[in-house]
Amino acid sequence: MARSMIQRRQDAERERTELYEATLRRVMRRSRPPPDFVTALEEAQRGFAGLAVREPQAWHPQMKTRDAARLRLAAARHLFALYPVPSTLEQVWIDPAGLDEGEVLLRRRWYVEAVRGGSLYKAGASAWLTRKEVHAFLNPPAGLSFDEAFWLAIARSYTGDAGVALRIARSKITRKPRNEMAFWREVARFFCANPVPLETMDDLIDYLAECRGRDAGYRLEGRTLATLSRGMREWHHDIAAIERIEAIRRRAHAPGGSAVAPDAAWSGSKLADWEWAPSAKEAKARGERFVVRQLKRAEDLVMESRAMRHCVWSYAGKCIAGHASIWSLRRCTKERIDRLLTIEVDAQGQAVQVRGLANRLAHADERNVLERWAKARGIALR
Numbered sequence: 001m002a003r004s005m006i007q008r009r010q011d012a013e014r015e016r017t018e019l020y021e022a023t024l025r026r027v028m029r030r031s032r033p034p035p036d037f038v039t040a041l042e043e044a045q046r047g048f049a050g051l052a053v054r055e056p057q058a059w060h061p062q063m064k065t066r067d068a069a070r071l072r073l074a075a076a077r078h079l080f081a082l083y084p085v086p087s088t089l090e091q092v093w094i095d096p097a098g099l100d101e102g103e104v105l106l107r108r109r110w111y112v113e114a115v116r117g118g119s120l121y122k123a124g125a126s127a128w129l130t131r132k133e134v135h136a137f138l139n140p141p142a143g144l145s146f147d148e149a150f151w152l153a154i155a156r157s158y159t160g161d162a163g164v165a166l167r168i169a170r171s172k173i174t175r176k177p178r179n180e181m182a183f184w185r186e187v188a189r190f191f192c193a194n195p196v197p198l199e200t201m202d203d204l205i206d207y208l209a210e211c212r213g214r215d216a217g218y219r220l221e222g223r224t225l226a227t228l229s230r231g232m233r234e235w236h237h238d239i240a241a242i243e244r245i246e247a248i249r250r251r252a253h254a255p256g257g258s259a260v261a262p263d264a265a266w267s268g269s270k271l272a273d274w275e276w277a278p279s280a281k282e283a284k285a286r287g288e289r290f291v292v293r294q295l296k297r298a299e300d301l302v303m304e305s306r307a308m309r310h311c312v313w314s315y316a317g318k319c320i321a322g323h324a325s326i327w328s329l330r331r332c333t334k335e336r337i338d339r340l341l342t343i344e345v346d347a348q349g350q351a352v353q354v355r356g357l358a359n360r361l362a363h364a365d366e367r368n369v370l371e372r373w374a375k376a377r378g379i380a381l382r
Contacts, residue, residue: 035063040071044079044093047105048112052079069094076108081115086140088149089114107146114138128181133157141166147174154185159192167191167198172205183212186220194225207232238302245298245316252320268296269325269345274373287334292343292373295319295326304328304342309358312342323347329370340366350380 041056059078065071073093092099092107099107106124113123121134129137129150136153144152152169159165168188176184187208191201207228211218249266277289295301298316304326305313318324329341341362344353351374354362362370374381 033066035061035066035071036068037061037071037075040068040075041079043072044075047108048080051112051116053082053116054078076111077115080112083115083117085111085114086138086149087142088140088144088146089138091146128178129153130157144169145174150174151188155188155192158189161192161195164192164195167195167201171198172202176205176209180212183219190220190223196225204228204232207235210235234306238306241302241305241313242298245301245313245320248317249298249320265296266320267322268294268319271325271345271377271379274376276369276372276376287332289332290329290369290373291332292327292329295328300328301326304339307339308342308356310342310355312344315344324352329366329373341370343370345379348380349378351382354381 037059041059045052045056056079059075061074061078063071063074073090076090076093089107089111092104092111096104096107110120110123110125114120120138121129121131125134125137133153133156136156137149140149140152148169151171151174152165155165155168156162168191171191173184173188187205191204196204208218208220211231252266271294273291273293275289275291277283295304296319298313301313301316301319305311312326315324315326319326324347325345327343327345328339329343331338331340339357341354341356343351346352351370354370356362356366371381373379
């Protein structure tokens with residue numbers, strides 16, 4: 001049935017009203033919840049019961065922000081602050097990202113102690129900082145993080161050059177664990193005495209971390225900037241060599257390549273490693289034993305090359321392809337381990353090369369041990 005003119009006008013008016021209301025719903029600002037002051041106070045008080053200098057109920061902030069971090073800092077200031085402190089100490093209330101629970105608690109404890117006018121040195125900072133360094137830590141330049149201010153305070157105790165100290169504070173040393181503070185203090189002192197650009201310092205810090213990781217007793221005493229720089233270049237060379245070897249290994253493991261282990265090692269020879277302990281009384285007293293082990297990882301080959309000063313790392317391709325295996329003869333005692341010989345064994349079980357330090361030939365006593373190993377493993381010596 002045909003609709004009347006009045007009905008059509010009513011339908012059109014209803015559609016316009018619905019469109020208008022839909023538009024209003026889209027543009028109308030949604031109501032925002034009020035700032036959560038209660039939660040902010042609870043988070044600020046957690047772990048510090050009895051240390052507040054003001055009652056929580058006395059906090060009547062005129063704040064419109066809903067940012068939980070800013071509210072938490074404001075609550076901490078209300079509860080504990082009698083004196084101003086640098087933003088380096090306040091940052092933990094705003095952004096604790098990347099910090100474990102223990103570190104967050106430590107930094108908040110330091111904040112509470114400092115703003116209440118207590119002694120940060122007596123509150124635990126003495127484990128890492130002197131009194132002079134604590135004072136410097138509490139008065140840092142603007143814009144520094146907690147760790148940067150910490151290391152700037154240490155560096156300033158070793159140098160009067162503010163620029164050098166600031167470079168150290170902005171270097172990778174700030175990422176090093178405080179449980180190795182004695183070593184990294186030594187590093188900071190070294191760079192104060194031997195200033196270098198920030199990029200060079202970061203490279204050297206990476207190298208020193210590697211040295212420290214390989215040898216927990218590694219020290220800087222007696223080392224110069226020149227020797228460290230040379231060692232760093234050699235380390236970079238070793239890394240490049242390892243990457244080249246790994247590239248060869250990955251290509252060999254690709255579909256259609258030779259069968260190699262899917263991890264960082266290759267299959268190598270099926271012969272087992274070997275160990276022998278001399279029966280002489282003196283040898284037993286020293287705990288002396290001789291070990292021959294196969295090198296089946298890129299890093300092992302490169303370290304053997306570095307220690308023995310030859311180019312055995314370049315034989316990696318032959319090892320990965322199964323055409324050769326590389327073995328290291330070492331003397332082990334209670335005090336140390338000495339590399340004696342590097343041995344190349346071909347696929348037919350022949351020792352085709354035997355070399356000592358800087359490619360020297362085997363000494364007579366080393367040859368005797370080598371012959372024992374060869375006999376035990378069915379290796380033909382040339």
